[in-house]
Amino acid sequence: MDIEIVRSRFAKHFNGETGYVYASPGRINLIGEHTDYNGGFVFPGAVQQGMMAEVKPNGTRTIRAYSIDLKDYDEFSIDGEGPHASHFRYVYGVAKEMEKLGVPVQGFDCAFAGDVPLGAGMSSSAALESCFAFAINDLFGDNKIGKMDLAKVGQSTEHNYIGVNCGIMDQFASVHGKKGCLMRLDCQSGEFQYFPWDPKGYRLVLINSCVKHELVGSPYNDRRKSCENVVAAINAKYGTNAQTLRDCTWEQIDGVKPECNPVDIQRANFVMGEKDRVLAVCDALEKGDYETVGQKMFETHQGLSKDYEVSCEELDFLNDVAFDCGVTGSRIMGGGFGGCTINLVREELYDLFTKTAVERFEAKYGKKPIVIPVVIGDGSRRIA
Numbered sequence: 001m002d003i004e005i006v007r008s009r010f011a012k013h014f015n016g017e018t019g020y021v022y023a024s025p026g027r028i029n030l031i032g033e034h035t036d037y038n039g040g041f042v043f044p045g046a047v048q049q050g051m052m053a054e055v056k057p058n059g060t061r062t063i064r065a066y067s068i069d070l071k072d073y074d075e076f077s078i079d080g081e082g083p084h085a086s087h088f089r090y091v092y093g094v095a096k097e098m099e100k101l102g103v104p105v106q107g108f109d110c111a112f113a114g115d116v117p118l119g120a121g122m123s124s125s126a127a128l129e130s131c132f133a134f135a136i137n138d139l140f141g142d143n144k145i146g147k148m149d150l151a152k153v154g155q156s157t158e159h160n161y162i163g164v165n166c167g168i169m170d171q172f173a174s175v176h177g178k179k180g181c182l183m184r185l186d187c188q189s190g191e192f193q194y195f196p197w198d199p200k201g202y203r204l205v206l207i208n209s210c211v212k213h214e215l216v217g218s219p220y221n222d223r224r225k226s227c228e229n230v231v232a233a234i235n236a237k238y239g240t241n242a243q244t245l246r247d248c249t250w251e252q253i254d255g256v257k258p259e260c261n262p263v264d265i266q267r268a269n270f271v272m273g274e275k276d277r278v279l280a281v282c283d284a285l286e287k288g289d290y291e292t293v294g295q296k297m298f299e300t301h302q303g304l305s306k307d308y309e310v311s312c313e314e315l316d317f318l319n320d321v322a323f324d325c326g327v328t329g330s331r332i333m334g335g336g337f338g339g340c341t342i343n344l345v346r347e348e349l350y351d352l353f354t355k356t357a358v359e360r361f362e363a364k365y366g367k368k369p370i371v372i373p374v375v376i377g378d379g380s381r382r383i384a
């Protein structure tokens with residue numbers, strides 16, 4: 001991402017003025033999918049690609065926004081209904097959610113751009129939300145809002161203004177990211193640890209199927225509903241007060257089979273297994289046992305594809321290619337329904353694998369997938 005481009009577009013659209021510049025990254029996730037809204041564990045890290053925004057208070061109640069990538073401009077009042085276009089709705093939603101936290105948000109001029117590939121499942125929307133939450137906190141809130149609350153602002157923006165009932169993983173990772181570190185987050189307690197990520201002899205690489213991953217209007221919310229249905233059935237049957245599947249046991253899930261839709265049970269069983277896999281991966285990492293990490297990644301892919309049913313033909317194909325090449329671990333990354341696979345690859349296999357994946361995918365689907373090497377970067381920050 002080029003700060004000079006952001007600076008020059010901002011100046012062009014706002015009478016040669018200068019504001020502050022903020023950046024927030026997208027993310028990868030080593031393991032732990034669809035566990036965040038189930039109170040489980042996730043294991044993400046921020047990437048170097050992200051969103052950048054120049055922002056300057058304008059002394060009114062109007063936000064004037066320019067999307068550099070889409071060459072689109074709009075202005076909307078903080079007190080009105082907000083814009084329709086989703087790229088501006090994220091900005092409006094974040095401003096409204098920050099106001100709810102007591103931040104005296106005022107109007108501002110902004111220009112933003114990003115280099116997170118859109119629809120790749122690398123959380124470009126969380127990067128945008130986190131960038132503006134961070135900026136508004138800095139410009140209007142004396143930085144009094146803590147990082148976890150900034151992440152929650154992004155999450156409630158998705159819920160209240162976009163219609164995606166996402167968990168906290170993406171915004172958490174964007175705000176808290178740290179160069180060279182993955183983070184294990186317990187989504188129930190909010191506790192997290194940084195895990196230095198320096199897998200000697202291995203590399204992480206994403207292969208973007210370029211099947212557009214889009215959670216808005218996707219069955220993502222249905223998956224969440226399935227899990228909630230099972231929790232409700234357990235509470236009704238056992239008189240418990242479970243909030244999420246994290247508070248439930250395998251036996252209880254088995255016990256409500258007669259009351260539940262079999263598909264909901266299938267989804268819940270995946271989530272229980274995925275929670276355990278994250279913990280197994282953490283143990284393996286502490287021992288430097290990357291082969292076990294990789295094996296768990298393949299297990300996650302199977303579960304996401306067959307039980308949670310969030311894969312697609314192209315992602316399953318890429319997973320098969322990785323397996324055939326002898327890659328250590330490979331799986332769908334993020335919400336699914338398109339986007340990338342994440343692959344843990346031994347150094348000596350890296351060139352052969354990426355070349356083979358591109359060639360075989362192109363031969364089958366007539367278009368090249370995109371190889372994205374993973375570099376773990378920093379979280380939200382002011383850069384100028």
Ligand code: GAF
Pocket residue numbers: 032033034035036037123166167168169170334335336
């Ligand atoms: C998407 C959501 F936004 C996250 O909250 C998470 O549920 C993820 O899908 C699946 O792990 O990225």
